[in-house]
Amino acid sequence: MNASHVEKIATELGISISQINATALLLAEGATIPFIARYRKETTGSLDEVAIAAIRDRLAQLVELDERRQAILKSLEQHGHLTPELAEKVEQAETLAVLEDIYLPYKPKRRTKGMIAREKGLGPLAEALFHQSGLDPETAAAAYINAEQGVASVEEALSGARDIMAEMINEDEQARTRLRELFTTRSTMKSKVVEGKEVEGAKYRDYFDWEEPAAAAPSHRILAIRRGEREDILNMSVIPPAEEALAILEHLFVKGEGQDSQQVKDACHDAYKRLLSRSMETEIRVILKDKADKEAIVIFADNLRQLLLAPPLGAKRVLGIDPGFRTGCKTVCLDRQGKLLHHETIYPHLSSQQVEKAAQTVLNLCRQFEIEAIAVGNGTAGRETEAFVKALPFPKKIPVVMVNESGASIYSASEAGREEFPDLDLTVRGSISIGRRLMDPLSELVKIDPKSIGVGQYQHDVDQSALKQSLDDVVMSCVNGVGVDVNRASTQLLTYVSGLGPQLAKNIVAYRDTNGPFTARQQLKNVSRLGPKAFEQCAGFLRIQDGENPLDASAVHPESYHIVDRMAADLNCSVVQLMVDPDLRRKIDKVRYVTDTIGMPTLQDILSELEKPGRDPRKEFEEFAFAGGISAMEDLVPGMQVPGIVTNITAFGAFVDIGVHQDGLVHVSQLSDHFVKDPAVVVKVQQKVKVTVLEVDLGRRRISLSMKSNPEIGGQRETSPKSAPKTKPAAAKSGHQAKKSNDRKPFNNPFADALGKLK
Numbered sequence: 001m002n003a004s005h006v007e008k009i010a011t012e013l014g015i016s017i018s019q020i021n022a023t024a025l026l027l028a029e030g031a032t033i034p035f036i037a038r039y040r041k042e043t044t045g046s047l048d049e050v051a052i053a054a055i056r057d058r059l060a061q062l063v064e065l066d067e068r069r070q071a072i073l074k075s076l077e078q079h080g081h082l083t084p085e086l087a088e089k090v091e092q093a094e095t096l097a098v099l100e101d102i103y104l105p106y107k108p109k110r111r112t113k114g115m116i117a118r119e120k121g122l123g124p125l126a127e128a129l130f131h132q133s134g135l136d137p138e139t140a141a142a143a144y145i146n147a148e149q150g151v152a153s154v155e156e157a158l159s160g161a162r163d164i165m166a167e168m169i170n171e172d173e174q175a176r177t178r179l180r181e182l183f184t185t186r187s188t189m190k191s192k193v194v195e196g197k198e199v200e201g202a203k204y205r206d207y208f209d210w211e212e213p214a215a216a217a218p219s220h221r222i223l224a225i226r227r228g229e230r231e232d233i234l235n236m237s238v239i240p241p242a243e244e245a246l247a248i249l250e251h252l253f254v255k256g257e258g259q260d261s262q263q264v265k266d267a268c269h270d271a272y273k274r275l276l277s278r279s280m281e282t283e284i285r286v287i288l289k290d291k292a293d294k295e296a297i298v299i300f301a302d303n304l305r306q307l308l309l310a311p312p313l314g315a316k317r318v319l320g321i322d323p324g325f326r327t328g329c330k331t332v333c334l335d336r337q338g339k340l341l342h343h344e345t346i347y348p349h350l351s352s353q354q355v356e357k358a359a360q361t362v363l364n365l366c367r368q369f370e371i372e373a374i375a376v377g378n379g380t381a382g383r384e385t386e387a388f389v390k391a392l393p394f395p396k397k398i399p400v401v402m403v404n405e406s407g408a409s410i411y412s413a414s415e416a417g418r419e420e421f422p423d424l425d426l427t428v429r430g431s432i433s434i435g436r437r438l439m440d441p442l443s444e445l446v447k448i449d450p451k452s453i454g455v456g457q458y459q460h461d462v463d464q465s466a467l468k469q470s471l472d473d474v475v476m477s478c479v480n481g482v483g484v485d486v487n488r489a490s491t492q493l494l495t496y497v498s499g500l501g502p503q504l505a506k507n508i509v510a511y512r513d514t515n516g517p518f519t520a521r522q523q524l525k526n527v528s529r530l531g532p533k534a535f536e537q538c539a540g541f542l543r544i545q546d547g548e549n550p551l552d553a554s555a556v557h558p559e560s561y562h563i564v565d566r567m568a569a570d571l572n573c574s575v576v577q578l579m580v581d582p583d584l585r586r587k588i589d590k591v592r593y594v595t596d597t598i599g600m601p602t603l604q605d606i607l608s609e610l611e612k613p614g615r616d617p618r619k620e621f622e623e624f625a626f627a628g629g630i631s632a633m634e635d636l637v638p639g640m641q642v643p644g645i646v647t648n649i650t651a652f653g654a655f656v657d658i659g660v661h662q663d664g665l666v667h668v669s670q671l672s673d674h675f676v677k678d679p680a681v682v683v684k685v686q687q688k689v690k691v692t693v694l695e696v697d698l699g700r701r702r703i704s705l706s707m708k709s710n711p712e713i714g715g716q717r718e719t720s721p722k723s724a725p726k727t728k729p730a731a732a733k734s735g736h737q738a739k740k741s742n743d744r745k746p747f748n749n750p751f752a753d754a755l756g757k758l759k
Contacts, residue, residue, distance in 0.1 A: 005062045013054055019045045023055050032498040033473065034480035035537050039557050041601035049477055057469075065096055072103045081106040097180065097283065098173075105171040114167035117160030120149045125157060126164035129263050132255045137263050158263065165267035169253055170275040178248050179276055183284040186240040187214040191225045194235060201233030214238050214288060219295035220651045222288050223458040238284050245272055293462040295651060299680070300456030301470045303649050306685035307455055308478040311621040312440040313401070316372040319365060320435025321389070322405070322427055323381035325349045330431040331362070333369040337488055338436045338443075340421070341369055343428050348388040349381060359392055366398060374398055375438035377405035377430070383631035383659050399623050401438055402659070404647065406454030407445070408433045416447045416492055442482060442618075446475055447492040455685060457650040479541075481617055483555060486524075486542040487517040499537025504530055520548045521558055543614050550576050554613035556606055563593055563606060579610050624688050626659030633660050633696055633703065638713045640693040644705075646683050654683045656691055656705055664703030666691060671707050682707075 006024065010017045022043045026036050033056070037049045044052070073090055076082040086102075093099040117126070125144050128135055141157035151157050169175055193201060193208035201208075207225050228234035249268040254261050315336040322330040328345040335341055342365065346358035365371065376386045382402060389400050411417050412429040421429050436444040450471040451459050459467060479496040486494075486508065494505035507528045512518065521539050524530055530538075540557035547553065551561055568575045570592075571584055578584050590603045609615075627642040629635065636642075636658075644656035647663055654671065655663040671682045683689065692711050695704040 002062070002066070005059060008062065009055060009058050012058065013051065015047070015051065015055070016045065019047060020055060023047060023052055024059060027052075027056055027059075030533060030537075032476065032480075032537055034477055034541070035498045038480070038555070038605075039540055039559075039602075041605075042597065042599040046601050049473075053473055065099070068096060069093070069099060072099065075108075076103070076106055079106065079108070098177075101173045101176045104176075112167060113160075113163040117163045120144075120151050120160055121146065122151070122157060122160040123164060126161040126168070129161055129260045130165050130168065130253075130267075132258065132261050132264060134256075134258050135260045137259050162263060162267045162270060165264060166271035166275060169249060169268060169271040170279070172252070175249060175252055175276070176280075178252070179245060179280050180283060182240050182245055182248060183238070183280045184287065185215055186244060187238045187284055188212070188240070189214040189217050189222070189225070189288070190237050190239075191228065191234045194233060197233045201228065201231070204228040204233050207234055214284065217288065218651050219292035219299075220457050222292040223296060223461045226289065226292075227458070227461055236285075238281055238288065239277065242272070242277075245277070249276075290463075293466060296457055296459070296462050297467050297470045299649060299651060300450075300459055300467065301474045302680055303455035303685045304450050304453065304471060305474050305478060307453065308442045308445055308475065309482070309618050310441045310686040311619045312442070312616075313373055313438050313621045314440075316439060317370055318435040318438055319362070319369070319371045319374045320431045320433075320438070321374065321376045321385055322408070322431040322434055323377055323379060323385035324427075325381045325384075327427075329358075329381070329385055330425075330427040331365070332428060332431040332435055333365055333371065334432065334435045334439070335369075338432075338439055340424075340432055343424070343431065349384060355388070358388070362389065362392060363394070366394065371398060373438060374400045375403045375435045376400060377408065377434045378402045378657065378659075378661075379405050380661070382661070383626065386626075387631075401623065402626065403434050403437050404454070404645075404657070405430070405434050405437075407448040407452040408437075410452040411444075411448050414447070416490075420490070442478060443490065443493050446479065446496055447490065450475065455648045457648075483541055483543050483614060483616075486544055487512065497538050497541050499534045504534060504538075518544050518547070520544065521552045545614075550579060550613070554609045556609045560598070560602065560606060563598065563603070564610070566593065579613055582611070585610055622688070630659060631661075633662055633698060633701070636660065636693050636696045636703065638693050638695055641690060642693065644689055644691050646685055646687045646689060649679050649683060649685060651679070654679050656689060658691065658703070658705070660703070662701055662703060664691065664693070664705040666705045666707050670694070670705065670711060673708050673710075 006017055006020045009015070010020050013020075022040075022045075023036065026040060026043065031040070033049050033052045036044060036052050037047065041047075047055075069090060073082065073087065076086065076090070089102050090099065093102055117123075122144055125140060128140060129137060137158055138154050141154045141161070144157040145151050145153065151160065188211050190211040191207045191209075193204070198205075198208065204224070207221075207228060210225070212221075225234055225236050229236045246269060249272055250265060253268055254265050317336055318334045320332045320334060324330070328347040329349075331344055331346055332340060333342040344361070346361050347354040348358035349355075366374075374389055376382055376389060382405075386400060386402055408430045409426070411433050412426040417426075417429045417433075421432070424432075433444055433447075445453060451467075476496045476498070479493065480498050484493055484497055491502075491505045491509050494500055494508055495502050497505070500508070504527070507530065508524070511527045518524065521542065521544060524539060524542065525532075525535055536559070540555055543554075544552040549561070551558075551564060556564060564575055564578070567588055568578050571578065571587060573581070573584055585607060588607065590600060590607070593603055594600065624643070624645060626644075627640075630640075630642060642658045644658040644664070646654050647657045648655040651668075653665050653667040653669075655665055657663050666683075668676050668679050671679055676682055689707060691705040691707055692713070693703065694706050694711060694713055695702075697703075
């Protein structure tokens with residue numbers, strides 16, 4: 001470990017050097033972030049996952065900086081530029097930008113105008129003029145006229161000298177530092193539509209003539225404008241006031257009022273226009289992109305965490321339906337472990353005869369497989385299928401739940417889907433995924449690339465390596481935070497368990513298939529290639545229900561079992577009695593069990609686990625239902641109040657599913673009656689909310705919503721909340737002509753007649 005790195009990180013993060021050293025050592029030994037945070041609290045001083053990840057990432061950045069530093073020193077030495085003074089400057093550079101500024105004058109480059117001028121022998125003239133000692137430029141330049149070298153006149157000589165001075169100014173470390181600060185703090189980000197692209201780029205019309213301070217630009221706007229630029233719809237620029245930039249250069253380099261100083265001033269203007277402005281704009285664009293990426297990745301990671309930790313229904317027998325109109329609804333029956341028991345296709349949206357047949361099929365399946373819940377995908381025909389199922393005359397109440405099916409088709413066509421169900425059609429795999437998502441969202445969603453799940457903003461525009469690292473961290477954190485039943489988990493879920501990975505996950509499943517369910521954590525040591533280090537990392541996060549040792553179902557690590565055994569022995573009881581009797585646990589004096597390696601944090605964790613062994617940190621599942629009679633955008637009217645579920649959170653607001661196949665946007669300004677800076681403070685993904693419809697734009701497929709208590713609708717503030725009107729007015733406030741009342745049938749119960757015989 002580099003001591004200077006440790007000291008720097010400790011200062012930046014406000015964490016002690018000993019904590020940094022301990023964490024860095026554990027990471028170097030291959031320990032995962034969840035393992036360190038959960039089982040090495042005494043070593044790290046109880047650092048959480050966020051702090052440990054920050055240490056890991058900053059260490060990587062500093063290593064990258066050192067690698068670039070060594071490459072530059074090697075290049076300087078190879079080209080004969082390295083001096084003790086220059087080497088010291090390179091060693092002391094603390095950022096990549098400063099390092100590159102130091103290297104720039106010596107960096108091998110293509111043939112420039114300044115180099116050509118030097119080849120013509122104009123270097124001394126440029127140095128003399130740059131010194132500004134009162135030299136007459138024309139008199140001095142006359143001595144450098146040489147037709148053989150390509151200098152035919154005084155003006156050509158002065159022009160070449162200015163080219164050299166411009167490059168000297170461009171390569172000046174102080175000039176670049178001052179201009180970098182100016183570009184960072186005073187730049188304006190502007191975007192203009194490319195001529196002739198107004199129609200083709202209509203989705204970017206908000207940015208056809210846009211400008212704002214670059215330092216204040218939110219991440220989503222930066223990424224949107226950059227995407228428009230990449231698609232050749234927009235032209236983007238990021239520049240500060242030119243007069244301020246020129247004033248900085250003139251202050252640094254122009255030392256008088258003479259004619260030689262005028263030559264330097266002209267060189268300053270040329271350096272800025274031709275070299276520095278372009279170079280600095282490139283840098284500030286990179287800085288803005290990096291800032292936008294980080295913000296977008298944080299939002300994506302937070303959304304993903306909330307989605308993965310959504311409340312599970314639990315082990316129930318589920319009937320899963322992937323809705324469809326013409327092609328029918330693919331229907332599956334799953335047991336309490338998510339195993340497929342039966343599948344077939346029903347057609348509840350065609351003729352009345354087919355509706356009756358579909359209804360009878362669903363009733364029979366529910367009876368035959370003792371179905372306890374029904375999951376309906378929220379895609380095409382989702383609301384219609386939900387209405388069909390809810391209208392069935394079940395002997396007893398069975399909850400019908402709409403499930404977000406984003407990414408289900410990705411899983412269906414994936415290698416994981418083919419491997420799990422090689423003989424099934426893609427649509428059947430999708431139905432299975434929908435049913436399992438209701439039972440346990442985490443276990444099913446880990447099978448899908450997080451970018452396909454449908455949360456986040458501009459996820460395809462950000463740094464993909466940084467995004468993957470962040471999302472992998474989130475998935476691993478969630479999986480290990482919840483814990484994994486080793487006898488039920490899929491290969492994909494096991495892959496994210498601390499210390500495992502794809503190959504060991506496959507080996508665990510193979511061992512389980514060959515030898516039957518695990519009955520003790522110690523059996524994991526029999527799995528091929530699962531050595532002591534992997535066992536140490538994974539054992540505490542893998543659960544074995546009804547195993548030989550009751551602690552195997554808890555988050556107590558096997559390395560701490562002896563402590564629990566000693567506690568039980570001291571109280572003259574069994575471990576099981578200790579887990580079920582709170583009076584016994586209250587008699588435990590934690591101080592008695594403190595050792596050199598086990599402190600109060602670990603002991604407190606152990607007692608918490610004994611109180612609620614293997615507890616699931618996720619909230620309890622709650623049923624939710626969309627508003628009846630509303631299944632399409634055309635059914636919406638400004639002023640309606642409807643229930644919804646938050647599906648995505650961005651920097652500019654939250655998207656809410658209100659059951660019309662098109663999520664509505666609650667802009668950040670409409671999230672609350674008070675000012676909201678960060679939408680994530682007010683809402684969470686999968687949160688159930690009540691929203692008011694502000695506007696419906698059918699042409700652009702946009703719905704504006706509000707969560708304010710008394711929102712302004714059409715410029716008028718509601719004095720009391722409206723409920724959904726029974727009849728739709730002649731025209732909706734969307735800028736589009738409303739359909740006539742007889743163009744669309746009311747969505748009451750289209751299955752009533754067909755299902756009448758079954759009741």
